[in-house]
Amino acid sequence: MKTENLQFLLIFIAVFVSNGLIAAPQELSEGSIEYFVSPAPKNSALSRVVSDKSGRIYLSWVSQEGDLARFEYSELMGNDWSNPETISEGDDWFVNWADFPMLSVNAGNMAALWLRMSAKGTYDYNIEASFFAAGARNWSEARIIHNDGVNAEHGFVSMLPMGGGSTMFTWLDGRNTKLEDGYGEMTLRAGVFDATGNKLNEWELDHRVCDCCQTSSALTAKGPIVVYRDRSENEIRDTSVIRHINGKWTEPESIHNDNWQISGCPVNGPSVSANEEQVAVAWFTAKDDTPKVQLALSADSGDSFSSPIVVASLKTNGRVGTAILDSGEIVVSWMDTTEADAVIMLSLFSAEGKLLDNYKVAKSSASRRSGFPIIEEVGNSVYVSWTDISSVSQVKVARLVFE
Amino acid sequence: MFGKLTKIFLLVLLSVSIGNAEEGNWRIVNYWSEWCAPCRIEIPMFNSLSEELADKNISIVGVNFDEDPREITLEIAEELGVSFPTLTMAQVGELALRPPDVMPTTYILTPENEVVTKLIGMQKKEDILKELVKLGIEN
Numbered sequence: 001m002k003t004e005n006l007q008f009l010l011i012f013i014a015v016f017v018s019n020g021l022i023a024a025p026q027e028l029s030e031g032s033i034e035y036f037v038s039p040a041p042k043n044s045a046l047s048r049v050v051s052d053k054s055g056r057i058y059l060s061w062v063s064q065e066g067d068l069a070r071f072e073y074s075e076l077m078g079n080d081w082s083n084p085e086t087i088s089e090g091d092d093w094f095v096n097w098a099d100f101p102m103l104s105v106n107a108g109n110m111a112a113l114w115l116r117m118s119a120k121g122t123y124d125y126n127i128e129a130s131f132f133a134a135g136a137r138n139w140s141e142a143r144i145i146h147n148d149g150v151n152a153e154h155g156f157v158s159m160l161p162m163g164g165g166s167t168m169f170t171w172l173d174g175r176n177t178k179l180e181d182g183y184g185e186m187t188l189r190a191g192v193f194d195a196t197g198n199k200l201n202e203w204e205l206d207h208r209v210c211d212c213c214q215t216s217s218a219l220t221a222k223g224p225i226v227v228y229r230d231r232s233e234n235e236i237r238d239t240s241v242i243r244h245i246n247g248k249w250t251e252p253e254s255i256h257n258d259n260w261q262i263s264g265c266p267v268n269g270p271s272v273s274a275n276e277e278q279v280a281v282a283w284f285t286a287k288d289d290t291p292k293v294q295l296a297l298s299a300d301s302g303d304s305f306s307s308p309i310v311v312a313s314l315k316t317n318g319r320v321g322t323a324i325l326d327s328g329e330i331v332v333s334w335m336d337t338t339e340a341d342a343v344i345m346l347s348l349f350s351a352e353g354k355l356l357d358n359y360k361v362a363k364s365s366a367s368r369r370s371g372f373p374i375i376e377e378v379g380n381s382v383y384v385s386w387t388d389i390s391s392v393s394q395v396k397v398a399r400l401v402f403e
Numbered sequence: 404m405f406g407k408l409t410k411i412f413l414l415v416l417l418s419v420s421i422g423n424a425e426e427g428n429w430r431i432v433n434y435w436s437e438w439c440a441p442c443r444i445e446i447p448m449f450n451s452l453s454e455e456l457a458d459k460n461i462s463i464v465g466v467n468f469d470e471d472p473r474e475i476t477l478e479i480a481e482e483l484g485v486s487f488p489t490l491t492m493a494q495v496g497e498l499a500l501r502p503p504d505v506m507p508t509t510y511i512l513t514p515e516n517e518v519v520t521k522l523i524g525m526q527k528k529e530d531i532l533k534e535l536v537k538l539g540i541e542n
Contacts, residue, residue: 096438183441264524
């Protein structure tokens with residue numbers, strides 16, 4: 001190559017790189033990621049990390065001894081986790097890698113849920129919840145949050161702290177699956193419970209949704225927003241959004257028409273995060289057998305969304321999470337399946353949706369037993385929890401500081 | 404001690420015999436899961452198809468998507484009424500299939516374990532037979 005041609009090529013590349021047209025993912029510099037000593041025992045899995053507005057961080061998990069499942073949690077005190085506390089336990093729980101117990105914290109109040117089989121030898125289970133009101137000494141007696149009384153599937157719950165210590169539960173409710181010939185339609189329902197567990201409201205949000213994908217909810221400046229995998233009459237299973245505005249639920253709307261048509265379950269629900277009017281939704285799709293993680297942003301509480309930004313494609317199996325930092329930057333978690341060992345990835349985007357960086361958090365596995373990584377933001381940090389199955393299953397937790 | 408060793412030996416023998424029985428066969432590999440309603444609906448169809456194809460060098464085998472321990476997997480298979488063989492995780496590993504993004508998913512493999520068809524979602528018997536005809540391995 002002639003010298004002037006080489007110079008032109010170098011200038012050309014420099015211009016492209018400086019304009020951000022060539023994304024150059026980097027790994028996080030050492031020291032910015034902190035791996036905690038896990039408070040969870042061996043044989044633990046199904047973790048979630050959750051915080052409240054004051055920045056208190058809790059880690060929950062399920063540990064198993066034979067048939068007995070124990071739902072436990074620990075609070076981060078400085079750089080150490082408190083001794084684990086047991087919320088509930090049972091030998092008749094539905095314990096599943098994709099649909100598992102959850103803890104929500106809200107100004108000193110806590111709510112927790114798990115799934116208990118409702119009939120032996122079936123795949124029917126109820127959502128049971130317990131509440132720990134601020135100042136109380138004990139968790140309340142467990143109660144079933146839905147009142148249909150039908151032995152059917154109920155699960156894939158999201159919990160959203162609301163005003164006055166109340167919590168909104170959103171769940172997939174299979175009550176109609178048992179009322180029709182063959183297998184009926186899964187519904188999406190939501191209910192609000194006060195700090196002591198009294199139900200204040202309940203709604204059916206969508207009469208026909210995908211059977212086995214997680215739901216996710218967040219609180220915008222205009223009210224709650226819920227995202228889930230919808231199911232059209234002709235089996236399009238794209239991500240829909242529904243919002244509670246001025247006391248009414250909006251009609252379900254697709255975030256983007258991926259047109260993924262499947263007569264099956266992806267087990268790969270979307271994730272939403274919100275900070276006032278800023279909203280971020282990430283989801284997995286695989287139209288034409290092409291796996292993809294996408295992100296859409298809103299600056300008006302979900303009135304409108306940007307076109308999808310592709311976070312990852314081809315070598316991903318999704319399992320997404322979202323977080324919005326105080327800086328306005330957005331973090332998306334997803335699984336990279338390029339190598340034999342899967343990798344838990346975090347992608348950092350500007351508030352406008354420009355990719356800023358990619359970070360490898362930990363080696364994992366594409367195996368279902370590794371579960372879903374969960375992320376939670378506090379200020380400009382993100383906490384990540386996951387299950388390490390490289391030897392005996394154990395929950396792990398780390399913190400990434402984005403300054 | 405002797406009893407335990409015998410049990411392990413028999414389990415290994417069974418595993419080897421399943422492998423040998425399938426040698427030279429086309430294989431229909433059905434991923435199922437206990438929580439997947441469409442999977443539960445299509446399992447009786449695969450049971451029946453498995454019997455129909457038994458003398459045609461086409462085997463139907465199942466994979467528990469959830470990767471539960473073997474003992475639990477076999478218990479679940481029994482509960483679901485799966486009558487075709489369920490592969491061990493080691494056997495699944497040998498196939499080197501990418502775990503499906505959707506449940507259920509069914510692969511058709513040549514005798515050399517090459518994936519020639521991937522059927523996503525719940526299938527009907529005619530869907531499977533149509534694919535086999537297309538591949539020239541069934542009339």
